[in-house]
Amino acid sequence: MWNYTDKVMDYFLHPRNVGEIADADGVGEVGNIVCGDAMKLYVKMSPDGRTIADVKFQTFGCASAIASASALTEMLKGKTLEEARRLTNQDIADYLGELPEEKMHCSVMGSEAFDAALKDLKAKHPEWEVPVPEEVEEGAERIVCHCFSVTEGEIRKVIRENHLTTVEQVTHFTKAGGGCGGCRDDIQAILDDMNGQQARAEETTAPAPSNLTNLQRIALIQSVMDTVIRPGLKADGGDVELIDIDGNDVKVRLKGKCAGCGAALQTLKHWVEAKLREKVSGGINVIEVK
Amino acid sequence: MTAQDIVYVDNNATTRVAPEVFEAMVPFLTTEYANPSSPHPFAAAPASAVVSARESVAALLGASADEIVFTSCGSESDNTAIRSALETQRGRNKVVTTVVEHPAVLTLCRFLEKHGVRVEYLPVDSRGRISLSQAREVIDEDTAIVSVMYANNEIGNLYPVNELAEIAHERGALFHTDAVQAVGKVPIDLSKTQIDFLSLSGHKLHAPKGIGALYVRRFTPYSTFLLGGHQERGRRAGTEAVANIAGLGKACELALSHIGEEQTRVRAMRDRLERGLVASCPDPLVNGDPEHRLPNTLNICFRYIEGESILLRMYQAAHICASSGSACTSGSLEPSHVLRAIGLDYRSLHGSVRFSFSRYNQESDVDAILETLPGIVRELRALSPFGRD
Numbered sequence: 001m002w003n004y005t006d007k008v009m010d011y012f013l014h015p016r017n018v019g020e021i022a023d024a025d026g027v028g029e030v031g032n033i034v035c036g037d038a039m040k041l042y043v044k045m046s047p048d049g050r051t052i053a054d055v056k057f058q059t060f061g062c063a064s065a066i067a068s069a070s071a072l073t074e075m076l077k078g079k080t081l082e083e084a085r086r087l088t089n090q091d092i093a094d095y096l097g098e099l100p101e102e103k104m105h106c107s108v109m110g111s112e113a114f115d116a117a118l119k120d121l122k123a124k125h126p127e128w129e130v131p132v133p134e135e136v137e138e139g140a141e142r143i144v145c146h147c148f149s150v151t152e153g154e155i156r157k158v159i160r161e162n163h164l165t166t167v168e169q170v171t172h173f174t175k176a177g178g179g180c181g182g183c184r185d186d187i188q189a190i191l192d193d194m195n196g197q198q199a200r201a202e203e204t205t206a207p208a209p210s211n212l213t214n215l216q217r218i219a220l221i222q223s224v225m226d227t228v229i230r231p232g233l234k235a236d237g238g239d240v241e242l243i244d245i246d247g248n249d250v251k252v253r254l255k256g257k258c259a260g261c262g263a264a265l266q267t268l269k270h271w272v273e274a275k276l277r278e279k280v281s282g283g284i285n286v287i288e289v290k
Numbered sequence: 291m292t293a294q295d296i297v298y299v300d301n302n303a304t305t306r307v308a309p310e311v312f313e314a315m316v317p318f319l320t321t322e323y324a325n326p327s328s329p330h331p332f333a334a335a336p337a338s339a340v341v342s343a344r345e346s347v348a349a350l351l352g353a354s355a356d357e358i359v360f361t362s363c364g365s366e367s368d369n370t371a372i373r374s375a376l377e378t379q380r381g382r383n384k385v386v387t388t389v390v391e392h393p394a395v396l397t398l399c400r401f402l403e404k405h406g407v408r409v410e411y412l413p414v415d416s417r418g419r420i421s422l423s424q425a426r427e428v429i430d431e432d433t434a435i436v437s438v439m440y441a442n443n444e445i446g447n448l449y450p451v452n453e454l455a456e457i458a459h460e461r462g463a464l465f466h467t468d469a470v471q472a473v474g475k476v477p478i479d480l481s482k483t484q485i486d487f488l489s490l491s492g493h494k495l496h497a498p499k500g501i502g503a504l505y506v507r508r509f510t511p512y513s514t515f516l517l518g519g520h521q522e523r524g525r526r527a528g529t530e531a532v533a534n535i536a537g538l539g540k541a542c543e544l545a546l547s548h549i550g551e552e553q554t555r556v557r558a559m560r561d562r563l564e565r566g567l568v569a570s571c572p573d574p575l576v577n578g579d580p581e582h583r584l585p586n587t588l589n590i591c592f593r594y595i596e597g598e599s600i601l602l603r604m605y606q607a608a609h610i611c612a613s614s615g616s617a618c619t620s621g622s623l624e625p626s627h628v629l630r631a632i633g634l635d636y637r638s639l640h641g642s643v644r645f646s647f648s649r650y651n652q653e654s655d656v657d658a659i660l661e662t663l664p665g666i667v668r669e670l671r672a673l674s675p676f677g678r679d
């Protein structure tokens with residue numbers, strides 16, 4: 001059941017500032033159609049480049065995605081770039097009264113779109129003083145969640161700005177972890193790192209058996225493939241075929257069924273590799289043959 | 291807003307309780323409260339209500355009363371049938387099913403896999419069809435049971451369950467069908483098939499929620515899932531939910547007398563809606579198998595826009611209640627497994643809407659949708675960064 005405030009409904013049913021700006025000074029584009037939501041933000045500056053003169057948006061997504069984008073445009077108008085830069089996703093949610101927690105990623109998409117527009121502004125107008133978002137986060141470009149193309153930098157940013165403590169919250173705010181789930185351990189590690197905890201004790205995962213003979217290794221790889229990996233993939237309409245094992249290199253042919261997403265096959269490969277490393281040996285590399 | 295204002299076209303999710311069904315239940319929620327298993331004469335009315343309900347359910351299916359086991363819901367029936375087969379078909383350790391089953395079957399299969407059962411999932415083509423020759427290949431001497439739905443809840447496809455039951459029997463396997471979406475919508479005559487188990491659910495055919503049934507073919511080996519008392523001749527423990535059972539019996543009686551209407555009047559409403567939307571919306575895409583489809587179901591995609599937005603706007607505009615396979619309405623971040631299984635391209639995947647009719651719908655409901663939806667699609671497309679020429 002929908003649980004939206006009147007303000008969310010108002011901005012969804014009567015979105016403000018829809019459309020394109022042909023001569024925009026900066027355009028920010030985030031999300032994509034594969035993942036189910038996307039947004040394009042057009043920013044036009046005053047002639048002196050100091051204040052935001054006009055903002056327009058286009059959004060593909062659910063009601064809260066549309067409402068968040070529209071609210072953002074209202075919040076940005078008339079602000080200086082410095083003021084605008086300080087807006088967070090929480091400000092967007094507050095402006096709308098409230099967003100259901102599992103929809104917070106919609107507000108995050110809004111603030112990411114503005115960050116992207118700032119970068120574009122800076123590139124197009126080096127003569128202006130554009131405060132680009134500082135990339136203080138480590139691993140800003142490293143993709144953690146392949147299902148929804150979410151980077152470590154994005155995850156760190158929402159954790160810091162919204163004081164998140166659980167993987168589930170990170171999923172609500174970024175979608176990361178909400179697909180195959182293969183990146184959840186990675187998200188947990190980022191949370192542990194940022195929240196100053198010791199990385200979870202190694203003992204919790206069963207240690208992979210060591211000192212296997214070559215034949216034992218091959219047998220083990222085969223059995224992990226048949227009992228763990230293939231059933232997991234087949235349940236989602238995918239599959240994997242074991243082609244060859246050469247030392248640490250395991251060659252497989254992958255079949256995905258995930259919405260034709262380019263990232264999906266990558267994700268699959270990572271997941272297969274992670275499982276084999278966990279169950280057989282840390283040195284294993286999965287190589288995809290077409 | 292009252293229930294009268296609602297344009298309810300979400301009958302594959304659940305249906306309204308028929309007034310006659312409600313009437314049939316009232317005595318067992320008020321004065322006739324005895325336990326049907328009690329020896330005193332006060333138990334006569336509830337006991338005979340259970341007997342006649344069993345006959346009504348059997349009549350709708352072309353079965354005998356002793357082949358009907360009352361359960362709490364369709365999911366319980368599915369679980370019972372599949373687990374029973376694995377229990378009785380000792381030495382056989384495989385389940386064959388499809389990628390488009392209801393979660394009641396798919397989640398159980400994934401659980402069984404963790405416990406060492408092999409499961410083969412038959413794939414579907416872009417119209418959601420399975421291939422019988424592929425089924426022939428994977429159903430083998432190790433297969434304990436084949437479980438294929440009679441009709442799909444999302445796209446409405448009807449599957450060749452009679453043929454599949456024969457193939458299963460040729461290999462010595464049992465056959466189960468989840469017919470939750472089919473019962474009451476298409477004529478079923480089990481006496482002419484080899485189907486061993488069939489699951490149905492009351493609330494999909496105008497009985498209340500919380501009642502289901504499992505058809506177990508006479509002489510099909512059976513192992514009780516819910517253990518306890520001797521109710522249902524030892525096939526399902528638990529004191530009979532007399533009111534619900536009486537309601538289900540009445541609902542099946544009504545369904546039998548209206549089954550023709552499903553093929554005519556209900557189908558005509560669905561078809562008019564389909565034609566109207568295809569003619570008035572940009573790039574519509576009708577999902578499923580047009581040749582073998584439930585008469586009440588229309589699943590249609592609108593490109594470049596998102597399902598939750600469409601539903602919410604339809605509700606705001608005219609209190610239209612439908613459903614969508616989009617991630618935002620499924621409580622997960624992934625869109626429907628059925629739409630993914632048919633390989634829908636991602637421009638369309640997120641913008642699906644399912645309309646499902648019942649005999650309580652009127653032509654005015656179709657009018658309301660045709661008046662509002664094309665405008666909503668145009669407005670949302672104007673908001674979308676995609677799909678511009």
Ligand code: FES
Pocket residue numbers: 144145146147148176177178179180181182183184267
């Ligand atoms: S959910 Fe993150 S990689 Fe799949």
